[in-house]
Amino acid sequence: MAVVFKKTSMLTDVPLHYCPGCTHGIIHRLVAESIEELGAADKAIGVAPVGCAVFAYNYFNCDMQEAAHGRAPAVATGIKRVNRDCVVFTYQGDGDLASIGTAEIVHAAARGENITVIFVNNGIYGMTGGQMAPTTLPGQVTTTSPYGRDTSHCGYPIGISELLSTLKAPSFIERVSVHDVKNVVNAKRAIKEAFRRQIDGKGFSLVEVLSTCPTNWGMNPLDALKWLEANMIPYYPLGNYKDRDKEAASK
Amino acid sequence: MAKKLYKGNEAVAEAAIQAGCRYFFGYPITPQNEIPEYMARRMPKVGGTFLQAESEVAAINMVYGAGGSGARVMTSSSSPGVSLKQEGISYIAGAEVPCVIVNMVRGGPGLGSIQPAQSDYFQATKGGGHGDYHLVVYAPGGIQEAVDLTMKAFDTADLYRMPVMILGDGMIGQMMEPAEIPEDYQPIVTDKSWATTGGGRRVINSLYIQPDELERVNLRLQKKYALIKEKETMYDEYLTEDAELIFAAYGTTARICQSAINMLRADGVKAGLIRPITLWPFPDAPFAAAAARDGVKKFLTVEMSCGQMIEDVKLSVGGRKEVAFYGRTGGMIPMPRDVYHYALSVMR
Known part of the structure; x- marks a missing residue:
């Protein structure tokens, strides 16, 4: 019988600990499939963050290091400088990357560090129980913004793709979503392209993936997907923010 | 080379x-x-x-x-x-x-x-x-x-x-x-x-x-x-065999203490030095051994701090002998003469 689909060998058989309806599982699969399809399975090294994806080292079927909160791009820098032929990636959430780890991500990007960053943005701190993130939308209720995020008190969400795209060195920065099948397919394309840039030695690549957190948003999984589409995408427009290959081609 | x-x-x-x-x-x-x-x-x-x-x-x-x-x-x-x-x-x-x-x-x-x-x-x-x-x-x-x-x-x-x-x-x-x-x-x-x-x-x-x-x-x-x-564990000893006063110091301060010890010896004060080279693990054995010797009267810890290593020295000495302290801090460096005078006052 012909096999039409099988799980990527880049994921282990360890059951994922994520909440029901969380889109981390989809994003894990896209990352794993991309690495496998690019023939990089035997030279992949991943860096897990602190946050919901802290146990990513149990799931990705490759060498892994677990970083302190926000420090994954620095750890990945150390790994990549030693293992120049390996494919090194970080997998980070928005608290990790866009709050405590802003210095590390900005400078890894500014150096054009030849690594791939998967940035999962669900607008909230999931692991710690739903506190306000740097990416929490204005007015959004969280456990530390119980009356809604008040922008006069704690400012506005950070658009990481927009911010990093102002830097010269990054090769590829794109924001995608996984709230429906079409977008999942598109996210896969972007993630694969990001890894391809690294394999081709073109430097820093980042894919920001809009993701849901049904548990801490207080919604069922389907409503969470709808909420993402209706509320997050207008604030965080999807699309490519930086593509040095295209910039070079258009010159 | x-x-x-x-x-x-x-x-x-x-x-x-x-x-x-x-x-x-x-x-x-x-x-x-x-x-x-x-x-x-x-x-x-x-x-x-x-x-x-x-x-x-x-x-x-x-x-x-x-x-x-x-x-x-x-x-x-x-x-x-x-x-x-x-x-x-x-x-x-x-x-x-x-x-x-x-x-x-x-x-x-x-x-x-x-x-x-x-x-x-x-x-x-x-x-x-x-x-x-x-x-x-x-x-x-x-x-x-x-x-x-x-x-x-x-x-x-x-x-x-x-x-x-x-x-x-x-x-x-x-x-x-x-x-x-x-x-x-x-x-x-x-x-x-x-x-x-x-x-x-x-x-x-x-x-x-x-x-x-x-x-x-x-x-x-x-x-x-x-x-x-x-x-x-690593340490060094300087003239401790017959010493009545044992200095405890490491790094830069140990060298200053050596100069002070030479000055004290010239005056007939039998002084020596135990210099920890590993600060962790701390060399407690030579301090314990010195503390057990009848000839050893006192210890004097000298540091460029307000007294940090002295806690480990005291633990090693175990209360058997008095442990005095001389320190300069804030980036000030003790002079051999200052250490010498303090040592004399301790032994008086």
């Missing part, structure tokens, strides 16, 4: 390279800037990598990644910068990643001063970051010893899979002395099959979410620390 005149910071940097260090991640801070500057010039010439990190926090995490990939790797800083590194050092200790960290200590707390001090003793020896861990801490008393201990530090780090610290001070970093840096050094070779080099399923990690598992990890680390205490 002939001796050459080296500045302490540059000697430490070259010694690291001769010990096989090929990765250095650092951030500028006085008084250790000659280390990253030397590495920036030298690393490209030996096929190594020097990278100036965006912060000490990033530098120590780059060290974590490179060390976890099996490389011989080093970072250096001075007191405020080493405070920033403590998070990373705790993770490195927990994940059992070998690396070398140099602290050319300056006055504190806070931004403090840029002059030599020994006020980071607690931070270095008692676990500056969170959790039940130790670093092996070497305290060189001169440039040649800084060279020898830096080279040894890489072996110790590999052998026990742990971070090792060179605790110097602004004086050790800045002064010049003749030293010989061996170019035929053979680093010990250890099994690094645990390192992430691609193609494996290895995990460098300090997270053990099940408390019973974490307890087992901690107990295993404690066994390792006990072995290190047994095998790696």
Whole structure:
């Protein structure tokens, strides 16, 4: 019988600990499939963050290091400088990357560090129980913004793709979503392209993936997907923010 | 190989390279800037990598990644910068990643001063970051010893899979002395099959979410620390055999005490020195042995701090003899004559 689909060998058989309806599982699969399809399975090294994806080292079927909160791009820098032929990636959430780890991500990007960053943005701190993130939308209720995020008190969400795209060195920065099948397919394309840039030695690549957190948003999984589409995408427009290959081609 | 005149910071940097260090991640801070500057010039010439990190926090995490990939790797800083590194050092200790960290200590707390001090003793020896861990801490008393201990530090780090610290001070970093840096050094070779080099399923990690598992990890680390205490403790003694007054001092201060001891001896005061070379593990045996000798009247701890190592000296002496203290702090350096006069007042 012909096999039409099988799980990527880049994921282990360890059951994922994520909440029901969380889109981390989809994003894990896209990352794993991309690495496998690019023939990089035997030279992949991943860096897990602190946050919901802290146990990513149990799931990705490759060498892994677990970083302190926000420090994954620095750890990945150390790994990549030693293992120049390996494919090194970080997998980070928005608290990790866009709050405590802003210095590390900005400078890894500014150096054009030849690594791939998967940035999962669900607008909230999931692991710690739903506190306000740097990416929490204005007015959004969280456990530390119980009356809604008040922008006069704690400012506005950070658009990481927009911010990093102002830097010269990054090769590829794109924001995608996984709230429906079409977008999942598109996210896969972007993630694969990001890894391809690294394999081709073109430097820093980042894919920001809009993701849901049904548990801490207080919604069922389907409503969470709808909420993402209706509320997050207008604030965080999807699309490519930086593509040095295209910039070079258009010159 | 002939001796050459080296500045302490540059000697430490070259010694690291001769010990096989090929990765250095650092951030500028006085008084250790000659280390990253030397590495920036030298690393490209030996096929190594020097990278100036965006912060000490990033530098120590780059060290974590490179060390976890099996490389011989080093970072250096001075007191405020080493405070920033403590998070990373705790993770490195927990994940059992070998690396070398140099602290050319300056006055504190806070931004403090840029002059030599020994006020980071607690931070270095008692676990500056969170959790039940130790670093092996070497305290060189001169440039040649800084060279020898830096080279040894890489072996110790590999052998026990742990971070090792060179605790110097602004004086050790800045002064010049003749030293010989061996170019035929053979680093010990250890099994690094645990390192992430691609193609494996290895995990460098300090997270053990099940408390019973974490307890087992901690107990295993404690066994390792006990072995290190047994095998790696280092100290030196100077004229202690007939001494009635035993000085306790390390690094720069130990040399000042030696001068003071010579002055005291010229006056007929029988003084000697026990100089810890490893601050962790602390050499408690020679202090305990001296405390048990009838001829020994008192101990005098001298530090460039308000009194930190004295706690370990007192624990070792175990209340059998009085332990006095003389210190200068804030970047002030005790003069031999000051130490001499204080010692006379103690023995009166």
